[in-house]
Amino acid sequence: xxxxxxxxxxxxxxxxxxxxxxxxxxxxxxxxxxxxxxxxxxxxxxxxxxxxxxxxxxxxxxxxxxxxxxxxxxxxxxxxxxxxxxxxxxxxxxxxxxxxxxxxxxxxxxxxxxxxxxxxxxxxxxxxxxxxxxxxxxxxxxxxxxxxxxxxxxxxxx
Numbered sequence: 001x002x003x004x005x006x007x008x009x010x011x012x013x014x015x016x017x018x019x020x021x022x023x024x025x026x027x028x029x030x031x032x033x034x035x036x037x038x039x040x041x042x043x044x045x046x047x048x049x050x051x052x053x054x055x056x057x058x059x060x061x062x063x064x065x066x067x068x069x070x071x072x073x074x075x076x077x078x079x080x081x082x083x084x085x086x087x088x089x090x091x092x093x094x095x096x097x098x099x100x101x102x103x104x105x106x107x108x109x110x111x112x113x114x115x116x117x118x119x120x121x122x123x124x125x126x127x128x129x130x131x132x133x134x135x136x137x138x139x140x141x142x143x144x145x146x147x148x149x150x151x152x153x154x155x156x157x158x
Contacts, residue, residue: 040136042128046095051135064095072096100124121154128152 041051046064048054057064068075080088103123105115108130115123129150133140138148 040132040134040138042130042132042135044097044124044128046097049099050131065093066096067092068094069096097124103127125152125154 043051043054045054045057046066047062048057048064075092078087078089079092081090082088083090100120100123103115103118103120103126105112105118108126110118129152130140132150133143
């Protein structure tokens with residue numbers, strides 16, 4: 001049988017626990033609404049090597065569609081005006097990123113041999129991530145151990 005003293009202690013303990021849980025809940029709710037800052041960005045798009053060039057392209061209402069460059073592939077081998085032709089493409093036009101062969105492996109401390117085997121999209125990813133930090137006015141070398149996130153998006157096919 002419980003006494004009034006036991007019940008009183010039980011209620012006090014429950015009240016303390018409720019206050020503690022409420023404080024933790026308030027802290028979590030506040031953290032969810034804490035602002036973040038996007039202070040740097042980088043990009044590579046056709047006819048746009050950086051965010052400013054991309055913005056200008058958009059403002060001018062331009063697109064980046066060009067005829068497939070001869071140095072990319074022999075369009076005659078793959079082109080057929082019939083959209084139902086198997087294994088063929090029915091357009092001579094596409095969007096292309098330039099200077100994908102201008103990667104500086106030494107800058108990223110990657111051996112030339114390893115760089116030759118590296119997927120070109122991986123090389124672009126390294127460059128654009130670095131550029132986004134520089135765009136933000138940050139030295140990437142000073143960020144180790146800090147609460148910094150680099151969020152990326154890329155395609156994995158041409």
